[in-house]
Amino acid sequence: MLAETGHFLLILAIVVALGSGCLMLAAHWQPGRAPYLERQSRALALLGACSWLGAMAVLALCFITDDFSVAYVANHSNTALPLLFKVAALWGSHEGSLLFWAALLALFAVLFFNTEPTLGLSQWLLVGFGLVILLSANPFMRLLPGVPPEGRDLNPVLQDIGLILHPPMLFIGYVFLCLMFVQVMANLWQGNTDKAHQAGERRLRTLTLFGWLFLTGGNVLGSWWAYNELGWGGWWFWDPVENAAFIPWLLTTALLHCFVAPTVNGKPQPLLQSAATLLTITAFGCCLLGSFLVRSGIVQSVHAFASSPERGISLLLLLAGCLVPALYLFAVRHLKGDGQGAPTPAPPLLLLLGMAVIASAALTVLLGTLYPLLHELLGLGKISVGAPYFNSVFVPLVWLAALAMGWRWFASHQQRLQAAIGALLLPLGWLYFNQPDSMLYALMGLSAACWLLFAEVTQWFSSNSRRRWARLAHLGAAISILGATFVSQYETEAVLRMGPDTGKTISSLGSDYSFVYRETARVETRAFHAIEGRIELLGDDGMRLHWLYPQRQSFKSNGMEMSQAGIVHGVWQDFYVSMGQKLDDNTYLIRLSVKPLVSWLWLGGGLMMLAAIASLLQPLLRARLSPTGQRPQKLDDNAKPANPATAAEVL
């Protein structure tokens, strides 16, 4: 009965969204009755949001009560799963994650949009999502009459704190991409002249900041999770699933820079406005396309926990249904008619070039992800495009991006020249004494990071330092680049057989670390039994630094074997030990590695997120702190202070 209630709520949500969307259209064509119709539309949207959330709650309840007659629950949970993971299993696979995505979209649409046509357009998007869920990914399907007595387990890889944090973060990012798309569609719909349009542009900026914040979080957490959990010590593999989250992030990063340039008479520059529109549409398209690629199983991925061919086509239809009208409206509004009127000053060239670099990086990653597919479709045979390719094209692009990022902060060409010389000589000096894996990559990474750091340092001594939070985000990028360069150039590792009382010394950047295998232990938990190696880490002087406990886990529910690495995180380096196959009675294949500055990668990501949060909060803080209590700028006329949507608008 419970599952049917959920199913009913799902259908109700779709019907209500359809009704709300139609009312919006009616309000558009009958301006006389618009206020009344819009009120009704809003009421329906609220009801719809409640049904979406209700459907999600029902699915969660099915998980909590172990209702294995529901196929989705039976496939992704069992009675022994801890409560927290039962709830998190909700978004652990395709059907549930789409429901989660749509429910959050419904909720956030009501919170952020209080005016037409944004609300109505978001309802149309929800109808699309609802139909995809209902027709091809219904999580409430029953397994009748053969109800299994016990469910299959949640994939062991997913049974980690990462599942609770990473997917919601990423899906919220996707939800904001959807909201951004809706906002852009509304802006296009209303045309260029409306007063409401300016408020729309402002709100797009806010939504973009939110979206960027959560996408950054999603990518950082995803990489952190893969590093800790997948047991191969990689932090980025350029896997299609990773790319599906990374491409929208790159495009949103470029998009964010559309709002940087100063406005002309309170109006954004038309060129940047067009760029913002196109970037939003592309980012949203790439987010759906990425979901399609990943969910349909059309590309092979190591992280694909949910794929089946027929699901893909419905997502592809949704993608087409969104992009065709969007691109049509874009062509009508932006490609025509921009020529007349007074010539407006062009935006800074540097800004455009920087955005061009990021956009080319995003499209290159997209092409690289799709290329094996296209290659095979054209009958040219199978090829693989993987990490070595992406690294070799991405590193130069990052270098160019860093060049553009730092350029603006220097006051004069003389300063730039000094910084450039410094950013070349300093890394060269370092590289002379520390041989990297690849001289070229190392030089590019280090010089990019140095250039950005110099740019930051000059700002400390400059009297008119500007844009604190943008600089913090750039600093975060510099730190991430530094971390990525160090860990990929100076990682030292050894793969060897180890048993009790064997040891190995690894030297990393001038220090020696000895790993001594002390004993093998057995570990029993509720979900798995494991063999655990206890490895002592000794420093230069023979003093014990840490203990490391890599495990080989066998899951009780499905017999899956997993390697859980033993990691000691540090500021200057991580020590990473993973345990491979058993070789004989008491020796195992062990991989030891010292990863210098790897935690800086995520530290940089954290700084970027902090910068986004700070710039979202800044206008609020300024309003609170200003003595008169007045807002610094006049916002749109019908702003109601009590409404959350207007609170968002203040940003």
Add this chain to the structure above:
Amino acid sequence: MKLLFLPLSLVIALVFFSSQGTFAAQDLAGPEKLTLAMDIARELRCPMATNQSLFESENAIASELKAQIYLMVNEGKNREQILDFMTQRYGEQIRYQPKLGINTALLWGAPLLLFLGLALLSLKLTGWRPARMR
């Protein structure tokens, strides 16, 4: 299948690590050779696993191929020779970095073309001209 692979991988690992006595990964002559072998293992795709490199994969075939790489490095083969050998045996798909050819020209050219195209567009849209022509 899985049942079959476990003993097989054990056998291979044992052959790799014990029967050859003196030969194990750490016995490769010099750290350069070891790094080379690991780099090559990172550039090749495991034929069994879904999108994992040989270096990361724990499949039996991956262990075998890694042993093969170590052997070839020890024999003094260079990177290209080993990659070619693997490509011949397992097809173009095993290389994560596709070879530059007519079929991958677009792939390799794309970053440059995209950047040049977008940069030129930016120059045109901002009406930028070299100082001399202004």
